[in-house]
Amino acid sequence: MLQEFKDHIATKLSFLEGSKLLIACSGGLDSVVLTKLCHLLKLQFGLAHCNFGLRGEESDEDEQFVIHLANEFKSPIYRTSFDTENYAQKHQQSIQMAARELRYSWFKELEITHQYDYIFTAHHADDNLETFLINLSRGTGIEGLMGIPEVNDTFVRPLLPFTRDALLEFAKKNKLQWREDSSNKSTKYLRNKLRIDVIPDLKSITPQFLQNFNTTLSYIKQSNEFIKSQTSYLKKELFETVDNETIQVSINRLNTYENPKASLYFLLKEYNFTAWGDIEHMLTAQSGKQIFSGTHRLVKDREYLLIRPVTERRTDRTYSIREEERMLMIPSGTLKFKEVEGILDIDLKTIYVDKEKLKYPLIVRKWKEGDYFYPLGMRGKKKLSKFFKDEKLSLLAKERIWLLCSGDDIVWIINYRADNRFKIIPQTKQVLKITIS
Structure with missing residues (x-):
């Protein structure tokens, strides 16, 4: 020996x-x-x-x-x-x-x-x-x-x-x-x-049982290496990063592969999921269905599965800002408020409003069912749920939406759309520039 x-x-x-x-x-x-x-x-x-x-x-x-x-x-x-x-x-x-x-x-x-x-x-x-x-x-x-x-x-x-x-x-x-x-x-x-x-x-x-067992183990290890290689290939084909933390998997594309349920097992295994019976049903479940592991969250969103790390969420959290304040830090970034002479650059991260129409303190909160606003450039009001659907926002994306409000009225769906009621008009005397960074 x-x-x-x-x-x-x-x-x-x-x-x-x-x-x-x-x-x-x-x-x-x-x-x-x-x-x-x-x-x-x-x-x-x-x-x-x-x-x-x-x-x-x-x-x-x-x-x-x-x-x-x-x-x-x-x-x-x-x-x-x-x-x-x-x-x-x-x-x-x-x-x-x-x-x-x-x-x-x-x-x-x-x-x-x-x-x-x-x-x-x-x-x-x-x-x-x-x-x-x-x-x-x-x-x-x-x-x-x-x-x-x-x-x-x-x-x-x-x-x-x-x-x-x-x-x-x-x-x-x-x-x-x-x-x-x-x-x-x-x-x-x-x-x-x-x-x-x-x-x-x-x-x-079987006298040679242990020897045969060792041979079988070597075959299993080789098979596992092959599975790892195939899983790596599948991830490159199916995983799409839609933001810094969320991975999107097309169910339609997954179903084109042989045995999609087995493929899903190996794709999700590293994210610590264990309820495999429930996960299999995610392929045909209604949109909005969710499963949690100790570290990640799996969400069915129309034709996609979304994988995202589990983070502590406080959806009822609100922030207020007084008129004299010029900066507010929220989970999605830093809001800055500055009085300016007129409109310069406009993008999704910048809006200009008529300051005299605002009621202080301003409130920043998450959206809730029943919320509506008047989209800038359009006539009439629109429910936020309908706006999100038109924008094709996923369930996870909607959860990350923050609103800037004046009293009960929405001033800005931050990073998306301003409200028409607070827009600059020829009679505006005080222009307030609001940015998120």
């Missing part, structure tokens, strides 16, 4: 050459074998041991064993203890999840403090199979079926190609000693139940 391990490091993990390594060592068979292999290859490493305080004296004896192991190999030793049960209760986690979170966080602290390049963990092929079966039982996506990554950031798992039987054989040949965790015999944890009751039966049915 030593030669195979050496060859694996040289061919698949060559970036480790000359690196300073930190080995997560529990004192069990897997981490003891990993430590011995690294010692035989004369790699530079230190050992890190966590005492989770879950098995009383047994946990303390594990810690003492790792200390002796570090002394044997003349390597640095780092130890810490956790009140795992209290942490799990405080964060409403399982004991296993709490222990995982605690140890990985501590490993990263050691890496930074003591300037280690990589952190080794002793996960092997059997662990990979257990993880695959656990994720399969939970209905995970393709990423969960790829098993444990061999390299993830600075965490490296160099034993993944090797079975537990191979590790056990190496340990016996080299007369290694290790600690047995008594909790591993309990089948109340799913991982242990799979290890004790399920996987031995699978191996007995």
